[in-house]
Amino acid sequence: MxxxxxxxxxxxxxxxxxxxxxxxxxxxxxxxxxxxxARNRLDAGGRIVLPGLVNTxxxxxxxxxxxxxxxxxxxxWLTRFIFPLEGGWLNAGRIFLGALLASAxxxxxxxxxxxxxxxxxxxxxxxxxxxxxxxxxxxxxxDFPAPGVPDPxxxxxxxxxxxxxxxxxxxxxLTSSLFCHSPYTCSAATLCAAKDLTRRRGxxxxxxxxxxxxxxxxxxxxxxxxxxxxxDRLGLLDDLTVAVHGVWLEEDExxxxxxxxxxxxxxxxxxxxxxxxxAPVPRMLARGLTVGxxxxxxxxxxxxxxxxxxxxxxxxxxxxxxDPTLLSAPQALALATREGARVLGLGDFVxxxxxxxxxxxxxxxxxxxxxxxxxxxxxxLVYAARAADVCHVMVGGRWLMRRRxxxxxxxxxxxxxxxxxxxxxxxxxxRLSRA
Amino acid sequence: MxxxxxxxxxxxxxxxxxxxxxxxxxxxxxxxxxxxxARNRLDAGGRIVLPGLVNTxxxxxxxxxxxxxxxxxxxxWLTRFIFPLEGGWLNAGRIFLGALLASAxxxxxxxxxxxxxxxxxxxxxxxxxxxxxxxxxxxxxxDFPAPGVPDPxxxxxxxxxxxxxxxxxxxxxLTSSLFCHSPYTCSAATLCAAKDLTRRRGxxxxxxxxxxxxxxxxxxxxxxxxxxxxxDRLGLLDDLTVAVHGVWLEEDExxxxxxxxxxxxxxxxxxxxxxxxxAPVPRMLARGLTVGxxxxxxxxxxxxxxxxxxxxxxxxxxxxxxDPTLLSAPQALALATREGARVLGLGDFVxxxxxxxxxxxxxxxxxxxxxxxxxxxxxxLVYAARAADVCHVMVGGRWLMRRRxxxxxxxxxxxxxxxxxxxxxxxxxxRLSRA
Numbered sequence: 001m002x003x004x005x006x007x008x009x010x011x012x013x014x015x016x017x018x019x020x021x022x023x024x025x026x027x028x029x030x031x032x033x034x035x036x037x038a039r040n041r042l043d044a045g046g047r048i049v050l051p052g053l054v055n056t057x058x059x060x061x062x063x064x065x066x067x068x069x070x071x072x073x074x075x076x077w078l079t080r081f082i083f084p085l086e087g088g089w090l091n092a093g094r095i096f097l098g099a100l101l102a103s104a105x106x107x108x109x110x111x112x113x114x115x116x117x118x119x120x121x122x123x124x125x126x127x128x129x130x131x132x133x134x135x136x137x138x139x140x141x142x143d144f145p146a147p148g149v150p151d152p153x154x155x156x157x158x159x160x161x162x163x164x165x166x167x168x169x170x171x172x173x174l175t176s177s178l179f180c181h182s183p184y185t186c187s188a189a190t191l192c193a194a195k196d197l198t199r200r201r202g203x204x205x206x207x208x209x210x211x212x213x214x215x216x217x218x219x220x221x222x223x224x225x226x227x228x229x230x231x232d233r234l235g236l237l238d239d240l241t242v243a244v245h246g247v248w249l250e251e252d253e254x255x256x257x258x259x260x261x262x263x264x265x266x267x268x269x270x271x272x273x274x275x276x277x278x279a280p281v282p283r284m285l286a287r288g289l290t291v292g293x294x295x296x297x298x299x300x301x302x303x304x305x306x307x308x309x310x311x312x313x314x315x316x317x318x319x320x321x322x323d324p325t326l327l328s329a330p331q332a333l334a335l336a337t338r339e340g341a342r343v344l345g346l347g348d349f350v351x352x353x354x355x356x357x358x359x360x361x362x363x364x365x366x367x368x369x370x371x372x373x374x375x376x377x378x379x380x381l382v383y384a385a386r387a388a389d390v391c392h393v394m395v396g397g398r399w400l401m402r403r404r405x406x407x408x409x410x411x412x413x414x415x416x417x418x419x420x421x422x423x424x425x426x427x428x429x430x431r432l433s434r435a
Numbered sequence: 436m437x438x439x440x441x442x443x444x445x446x447x448x449x450x451x452x453x454x455x456x457x458x459x460x461x462x463x464x465x466x467x468x469x470x471x472x473a474r475n476r477l478d479a480g481g482r483i484v485l486p487g488l489v490n491t492x493x494x495x496x497x498x499x500x501x502x503x504x505x506x507x508x509x510x511x512w513l514t515r516f517i518f519p520l521e522g523g524w525l526n527a528g529r530i531f532l533g534a535l536l537a538s539a540x541x542x543x544x545x546x547x548x549x550x551x552x553x554x555x556x557x558x559x560x561x562x563x564x565x566x567x568x569x570x571x572x573x574x575x576x577x578d579f580p581a582p583g584v585p586d587p588x589x590x591x592x593x594x595x596x597x598x599x600x601x602x603x604x605x606x607x608x609l610t611s612s613l614f615c616h617s618p619y620t621c622s623a624a625t626l627c628a629a630k631d632l633t634r635r636r637g638x639x640x641x642x643x644x645x646x647x648x649x650x651x652x653x654x655x656x657x658x659x660x661x662x663x664x665x666x667d668r669l670g671l672l673d674d675l676t677v678a679v680h681g682v683w684l685e686e687d688e689x690x691x692x693x694x695x696x697x698x699x700x701x702x703x704x705x706x707x708x709x710x711x712x713x714a715p716v717p718r719m720l721a722r723g724l725t726v727g728x729x730x731x732x733x734x735x736x737x738x739x740x741x742x743x744x745x746x747x748x749x750x751x752x753x754x755x756x757x758d759p760t761l762l763s764a765p766q767a768l769a770l771a772t773r774e775g776a777r778v779l780g781l782g783d784f785v786x787x788x789x790x791x792x793x794x795x796x797x798x799x800x801x802x803x804x805x806x807x808x809x810x811x812x813x814x815x816l817v818y819a820a821r822a823a824d825v826c827h828v829m830v831g832g833r834w835l836m837r838r839r840x841x842x843x844x845x846x847x848x849x850x851x852x853x854x855x856x857x858x859x860x861x862x863x864x865x866r867l868s869r870a
Contacts, residue, residue: 067810067818070764072760073759101804101807103803162508214699251545274753303819305821311704312750319751322711324506324512329506351711368849369537370540372854373854373860374502383738384737386740386821411804418807425811
């Protein structure tokens, strides 16, 4: 068992006791500790128990666009595929169904907490609540027409209504917040008013930041400032702000974000596939920035598999710097668990297996050729394990998956319904291209 | 069904007919073609059939060292772990067992052809033959003591004996050849004599080339030549030479390799994890070089999963160049199949699903959240599928895996035996560090 508490050694064998939604105790199961009395037991012998993974950046409903259009220049991809579909095909029901599909993939991959940002966020929240996932659901805000918000003048109102309607929905597992798309799609006035809405509620505030070189250059041209300094001038940088990507940040911007205690979501698979660049994560960590991992949406990834992100993060920063000691396996696993929880302001509740924390945990199969032999569990989890190795998933003391069977979702029905409607999506695109 | 023949459209639905070890026919199963009469049928509805994957560079027995020591500087890793274990712990029996374990992982991941280079290559050949895999098994040659070849003066003799003993062993599926470790561990005389041994037999000749910047610089210091020009001066470059890695090759070296019709094995996960660098594959492809993908050994990867290599290759070259149109999904899948077969000189026999070719094929499950919806099978296979999605594997008309059950290997016994002996490995290292 890996508790992911800083500096803690693996407990092999270990135990974790769950009472209600929380971890009551955890320790050694080799006879050194007295095992608590339990009503139900799960023998995880030959497996690894660890905290559930935390996906700090996702657009769940974009699973609809998985593999629809790859290997294109960003503008081509957006204007020929994503924008027309978001404008003319997605609707509330499809957002809900897409978020259910995404939830199935997330649970199967051992994600227990997800931060999602998209439109019709109420539908996303309803889907994640049904799945039993923990997380932050954020309503997207942009200064142009968006799914469910055709009039951009209403974007903040829609976000405010969504946040205020979220009190109590989904039990205590889901926080409802707001996600400004970016400094280049939201005016200064929108950004400031949005941050004000979340700040007053003590909620995390998300935005894409410095994802592409062109975007950072354009911001500098229009505002005279580099991205982090621009946000700082607007007063957006504080410990509740989560900046996503941060690929094109310079050293003094990293230093500024760290000083303001801003959090960063690192999405290496999406950044790589879009050719956006490599975020300077080792330097961010050296500056003390809190960094988590995110999958981004399936339209640009094309999966919601955080194991791939760990593997890529641990490899990519080594090869970019030519230094094989950078971003070690234990560090990469910490980003995907403990640090991800801190990014979302949930560090006191999840991210490690410590008594009193919520019982969000996963069990990973080891009895597989690609995970044999075993010398170092951190190494296997980062460099060899994959989503399919997760066999059990628990959130808040409730099983979401047992023996690879989803307990909260009707997976076959979801897959079939998505397949059927995806043919309508293809037809829609076909009509569009002929028009 | 994807046949991977150049320019061929997906056959959806499609069929493939196997007679003996070969593909008798393939075509459309939508009523347009008359389906052949068959004794046994496998319904692969809702799945994708494609050629088996070709792993062009592996050190199968190094699965023993999987996750033993990560995130270290190369020299540390070699001198503190790999060399002592190769010198004092590995033996014939362990090489055989390790290669069985590697075979199980390879088959589970849809690899049907593998090029392996290591010591005690006769044991590797015996294991791959038992597994039923196709491939090239090569005896390692270095100018210092190696497992099974304590006297380096005998290195070429050992390789020659291995090659000559291989006629007929393992049926017709395995070719026995030779693998010179590198220009910095083999003298010019060794390299030339080794190439001569393989050339006279019409066999592929493997060597690591320009993996690290330091190695390329050192070669230039001692020979006055950059790596490819040094090999060319020795007369080693021809259409039977497979250069592995090729990270630090300059434009004129790529051009030289292409002119000589040298083949290249690209191992992006290993190169990244060791911080070695990124091979200039898009420029190699533009120059007409034949490139395949390899996993390298599990000591530096740490898995033998070619799906990870495809995903990383397709992403890495985009992000390094800042160009999302580089190395598209169909290209990446071609490198892992058709082009890999050409790298190994097997292009006329495997790598595509064409009548008359050997029946090496795999079936990939699609009925999974992370592979739903489906618009483009190439995209899913490269950006979303993983080894665990492979459900059936056939080599030369023989099933090696059916419904995820290995048909040729006693997987549980192999895993248990490796686990037991891996504790002895850890003890050996412990005694060594105390000595």
